[in-house]
Amino acid sequence: MKIKDIELFQLEIPMERPFSTSLHTVKEAKNTVVRIVSDDDWVGWGEGSPTEVITGDSNASIRGYIENCLKPILLGEEPGNLEKITSLIQDSGAGNTNAKAAVEMAVYDLFGQQLGVPVYQFLGGYQNKLQTDMTVSVAGADEMEKDARRAVKAGFRTLKLKVGNDLLEDLERVETVRFSVGSEINIRLDANQGWQPKEAVKIIREMEELGLDLELVEQPVPAEDFAGLKYVKNNVLTPIMADESLFSPRDAIRLIKEDCCDLFNIKLMKSGGFSRALMINSVAEAAGIECMLGCMLESKIAITAAAQLAGARRNITRLDLDAPLLLAEDPIQGGISYQGPRIELPPAPGLGISGADNLEKIK
Numbered sequence: 625m626k627i628k629d630i631e632l633f634q635l636e637i638p639m640e641r642p643f644s645t646s647l648h649t650v651k652e653a654k655n656t657v658v659r660i661v662s663d664d665d666w667v668g669w670g671e672g673s674p675t676e677v678i679t680g681d682s683n684a685s686i687r688g689y690i691e692n693c694l695k696p697i698l699l700g701e702e703p704g705n706l707e708k709i710t711s712l713i714q715d716s717g718a719g720n721t722n723a724k725a726a727v728e729m730a731v732y733d734l735f736g737q738q739l740g741v742p743v744y745q746f747l748g749g750y751q752n753k754l755q756t757d758m759t760v761s762v763a764g765a766d767e768m769e770k771d772a773r774r775a776v777k778a779g780f781r782t783l784k785l786k787v788g789n790d791l792l793e794d795l796e797r798v799e800t801v802r803f804s805v806g807s808e809i810n811i812r813l814d815a816n817q818g819w820q821p822k823e824a825v826k827i828i829r830e831m832e833e834l835g836l837d838l839e840l841v842e843q844p845v846p847a848e849d850f851a852g853l854k855y856v857k858n859n860v861l862t863p864i865m866a867d868e869s870l871f872s873p874r875d876a877i878r879l880i881k882e883d884c885c886d887l888f889n890i891k892l893m894k895s896g897g898f899s900r901a902l903m904i905n906s907v908a909e910a911a912g913i914e915c916m917l918g919c920m921l922e923s924k925i926a927i928t929a930a931a932q933l934a935g936a937r938r939n940i941t942r943l944d945l946d947a948p949l950l951l952a953e954d955p956i957q958g959g960i961s962y963q964g965p966r967i968e969l970p971p972a973p974g975l976g977i978s979g980a981d982n983l984e985k986i987k
């Protein structure tokens with residue numbers, strides 16, 4: 625099996641409701657879908673979901689990078705030579721993690737189909753049933769409380785509250801939601817870099833004193849402020865998770881060496897795909913750091929890929945793979961299925977994606 629062609633498509637899906645973090649508001653997911661066709665006419669699927677404020681990628685840059693830098697070096701290569709092919713992808717240039725992730729996904733999908741096994745099995749094979757949290761977009765305390773209650777009613781036991789706008793309001797948001805959903809529900813926070821280190825310590829300690837019982841706080845401080853992250857980690861009891869500070873295996877090693885955090889959030893869109901995500905997870909496991917598998921605003925193609933990775937490895941203990949549930953439509957056939965917070969991996973070989981509607985081919 626050799627790579628014969630790499631095709632690109634635009635995928636646009638409106639959000640069920642506008643999605644806001646401390647960094648931006650999104651009304652529509654606009655992603656690039658990759659379809660790799662082999663010389664024996666197998667098809668592998670991948671997807672890049674650009675978040676300019678975090679990775680610096682855009683749909684235009686994803687397409688340009690795949691068309692100009694990845695396609696020329698991958699045509700004729702065998703998907704089964706994973707070490708060679710992922711080296712070609714990762715060494716093709718700096719950055720462009722969305723483009724690399726999308727293409728790696730399609731390559732692993734093809735290889736899984738060739739082997740006749742689901743991706744989660746050939747990457748490790750730990751479990752095929754998973755549970756995700758539900759993200760509550762940052763808004764006024766009352767609106768967040770309504771969203772939180774809706775999620776709990778739908779069966780979600782873990783909520784991820786987006787905060788990081790304003791200290792007093794953040795405190796009110798978390799207090800309101802905790803009071804409303806009760807002590808049985810697991811609450812994690814994501815400040816998306818919205819606090820300064822001392823502010824973060826102040827507000828997290830206040831939440832601890834109020835007994836708001838947080839599972840973890842994700843990326844309290846700006847991505848590049850490793851010292852600040854460490855300061856927060858060392859001055860609160862609540863576990864601190866690195867997200868925007870962690871892109872590459874090298875970042876993972878630095879975060880571990882400098883003892884900056886308790887937990888990692890791995891995302892395929894940051895790591896540049898499976899190969900580097902697996903490296904990060906292995907480094908983390910060796911250091912005693914558990915990982916969450918997170919997402920941007922991907923459709924079920926890239927979320928299925930992320931779920932396959934999560935099902936492969938024991939050290940991926942938390943999931944934030946709710947993006948398809950935040951989208952107003954689901955144009956993807958096959959892939960994972962949701963039942964409330966429960967995710968089941970498809971038994972089909974590869975990623976298990978069988979097709980997609982509303983794809984607009986890019987010339």
Ligand SMILES: [Mg+2]
Pocket residue numbers: 814816842843867868889
């Ligand atoms: Mg995050």
